[in-house]
Amino acid sequence: MTTTTTTGPHPTRRLILQGAASVALLGLGxxxxxAAPARAAANDKYxxxxxxxxxxxxxxxxxxxxxxxxSDKVKLDAPEIAENGGVVPIxxxxxxxxxxxxxxxxxxxxxxxxxSYKIPDGTIPAVANRLKMAKTTRLxxxxxxxxxxxxxxxxxxxxxxxxxx
Amino acid sequence: xxxxxxxxxxxxxxxxxxxxxIQHPMDTGLVKxxxxxxxPAHFIQELKFECNxxxxxxxxxxxxxxxxxxxxxxxxxxxKGDELKISWIDNKGASDTTTAKIA
Numbered sequence: 001m002t003t004t005t006t007t008g009p010h011p012t013r014r015l016i017l018q019g020a021a022s023v024a025l026l027g028l029g030x031x032x033x034x035a036a037p038a039r040a041a042a043n044d045k046y047x048x049x050x051x052x053x054x055x056x057x058x059x060x061x062x063x064x065x066x067x068x069x070x071s072d073k074v075k076l077d078a079p080e081i082a083e084n085g086g087v088v089p090i091x092x093x094x095x096x097x098x099x100x101x102x103x104x105x106x107x108x109x110x111x112x113x114x115x116s117y118k119i120p121d122g123t124i125p126a127v128a129n130r131l132k133m134a135k136t137t138r139l140x141x142x143x144x145x146x147x148x149x150x151x152x153x154x155x156x157x158x159x160x161x162x163x164x165x
Numbered sequence: 166x167x168x169x170x171x172x173x174x175x176x177x178x179x180x181x182x183x184x185x186x187i188q189h190p191m192d193t194g195l196v197k198x199x200x201x202x203x204x205p206a207h208f209i210q211e212l213k214f215e216c217n218x219x220x221x222x223x224x225x226x227x228x229x230x231x232x233x234x235x236x237x238x239x240x241x242x243x244x245k246g247d248e249l250k251i252s253w254i255d256n257k258g259a260s261d262t263t264t265a266k267i268a
């Protein structure tokens with residue numbers, strides 16, 4: 001769109017801008033409260049409800065609203081034995097296309113969902129991070145690709161738990 | 166001014182690899198201090214990377230992310246010299262922002 005007028009801001013445009021500003025303010029105001037919708041992975045809100053779920057299946061459901069199927073196209077890399085459960089290096093890569101998010105679930109932690117990453121267009125669907133594990137546990141990586149969920153799991157033995165005990 | 170965020174972003178021409186290390190306690194709210202009092206939960210909830218006005222990577226974190234979190238990812242569409250903006254916000258509303266030039 002090119003600018004053709006020289007008469008200052010158009011009244012409707014000003015209205016639109018004001019509207020946008022108040023929406024932005026509302027959004028900020030909502031942040032501290034835990035009323036995020038369950039299917040928060042699709043939008044920009046922090047998925048508060050999903051992070052509160054105790055078990056893995058509930059957390060996946062709260063985050064995505066569906067279940068994941070195991071796939072050998074999701075490669076999860078984690079140590080067999082983690083000496084320090086407070087810092088366990090985990091990474092995941094996938095050959096799947098149209099990936100929109102990657103999430104990590106630690107089954108035996110007090111809350112299963114550990115981290116969820118949004119993968120916009122142009123970002124390589126691979127991520128490495130470090131997670132805490134309370135004890136020996138099943139670890140699941142879920143990749144959302146083309147609207148479907150794919151997962152890979154791995155058992156990690158933890159010798160010293162990551163909860164400070 | 167020391168930033169809580171340390172970033173290294175390197176481009177090989179096509180793909181930019183980003184590694185970030187953030188100083189943050191990432192308290193779970195389940196651990197007691199030496200006096201037997203629970204340390205309240207204090208953790209980063211959102212970490213965002215922007216490049217050329219576009220989000221390239223957004224992390225939503227819970228308490229299970231390790232203290233002083235580390236994350237690595239790669240993206241396309243940036244070149245050497247472009248600026249990468251990194252920002253985080255935690256559950257107490259604290260935040261930090263920094264920028265890094267892609268090398």
